[in-house]
Amino acid sequence: xxxxxxxxxxxxxxxxxxxxxxxxxxxxxxxxxxxxxxxxxxxxxxxxxxxxxxxxxxxxxxxxxxxxxxxxxxxxxxxxxxxxxxxxxxxxxxxxxxxxxxxxxxxxxxxxxxxxxxxxxxxxxxxxxxxxxxxxxxxxxxxxxxxxxxxxxxxxxxxxxxxxxxxxxxxxxxxxxxxxxxxxxxxxxxxxxxxxxxxxxxxxxxxxxxxxxxxxxxxxxxxxxxxxxxxxxxxxxxxxxxxxxxxxxxxxxxxxxxxxxxxxxxxxxxxxxxxxxxxxxxxxxxxxxxxxxxxxxxxxxxxxxxxxxxxxxxxxxxxxxx
Numbered sequence: 001x002x003x004x005x006x007x008x009x010x011x012x013x014x015x016x017x018x019x020x021x022x023x024x025x026x027x028x029x030x031x032x033x034x035x036x037x038x039x040x041x042x043x044x045x046x047x048x049x050x051x052x053x054x055x056x057x058x059x060x061x062x063x064x065x066x067x068x069x070x071x072x073x074x075x076x077x078x079x080x081x082x083x084x085x086x087x088x089x090x091x092x093x094x095x096x097x098x099x100x101x102x103x104x105x106x107x108x109x110x111x112x113x114x115x116x117x118x119x120x121x122x123x124x125x126x127x128x129x130x131x132x133x134x135x136x137x138x139x140x141x142x143x144x145x146x147x148x149x150x151x152x153x154x155x156x157x158x159x160x161x162x163x164x165x166x167x168x169x170x171x172x173x174x175x176x177x178x179x180x181x182x183x184x185x186x187x188x189x190x191x192x193x194x195x196x197x198x199x200x201x202x203x204x205x206x207x208x209x210x211x212x213x214x215x216x217x218x219x220x221x222x223x224x225x226x227x228x229x230x231x232x233x234x235x236x237x238x239x240x241x242x243x244x245x246x247x248x249x250x251x252x253x254x255x256x257x258x259x260x261x262x263x264x265x266x267x268x269x270x271x272x273x274x275x276x277x278x279x280x281x282x283x284x285x286x287x288x289x290x291x292x293x294x295x296x297x298x299x300x301x302x303x304x305x306x307x308x309x310x311x312x313x314x315x316x317x318x319x320x321x322x
Contacts (some may be wrong), residue, residue, distance in 0.1 A: 012031060
């Protein structure tokens with residue numbers, strides 16, 4: 001078994017270095033099946049807070065794990081960050097694993113005392129569950145594995161294997177994220193599949209999405225953003241301009257690489273547009289602004305219309321307040 005574990009770790013690091021995000025996302029659970037088998041699994045990143053719902057920011061998954069994670073966030077979430085550390089949850093497995101990051105824990109469905117958690121586990125045939133957590137402040141990376149049979153509990157040896165191997169899975173993920181960031185020269189980046197599922201997120205990308213869409217909690221692109229890219233799929237320019245963010249996407253193999261930036265309303269405007277906006281905000285007419293710029297009132301009107309579109313305002317009163 002030790003030889004098999006060593007080969008699994010070597011393969012994971014090789015995928016992270018040589019194949020990058022694509023290879024790692026496709027191979028991580030396939031390779032782990034040889035030492036930690038299960039019917040479904042997920043490696044996901046979540047942010048916890050004392051008084052807000054859990055925000056799952058990215059997710060690698062196989063089997064029905066992605067559906068399982070999304071359902072939990074939408075229908076079952078009760079996890080809140082404790083002031084003294086760890087997470088308060090109706091799910092005892094979550095509480096145990098977040099109290100002792102770096103250790104691997106398991107439970108079977110019959111040991112679940114909470115009725116809602118039990119119904120959730122039964123719905124997705126999660127009769128045996130394994131969980132390993134890495135914590136970085138309010139950010140948690142969680143590795144979950146599930147089995148559908150009560151006759152296949154996770155053994156004490158498998159828990160030891162999990163404690164040995166899973167930290168290397170997180171490190172391989174770190175390497176793939178870092179290389180992807182260096183390759184594309186961007187600090188805030190999302191890496192998604194063609195369905196819009198977020199495979200990895202780098203830097204403040206998840207925070208920027210939340211800033212644009214405050215209700216966003218799932219590890220999936222908001223529909224508005226995904227629909228924008230789908231309408232221009234495969235074109236040279238795939239861009240989205242929102243109220244608070246700008247996003248540029250490109251296709252790499254079968255993945256969508258998205259760079260996010262916070263919008264600066266001043267840098268969005270050209271020099272001429274900034275002058276037009278400033279004078280319009282002070283009450284000057286098209287004719288008066290045109291005389292200052294040496295252009296026609298019609299040109300000023302068109303420039304001001306572009307200013308309104310870029311800043312997301314509808315008139316001079318709103319312009320003065322922006």
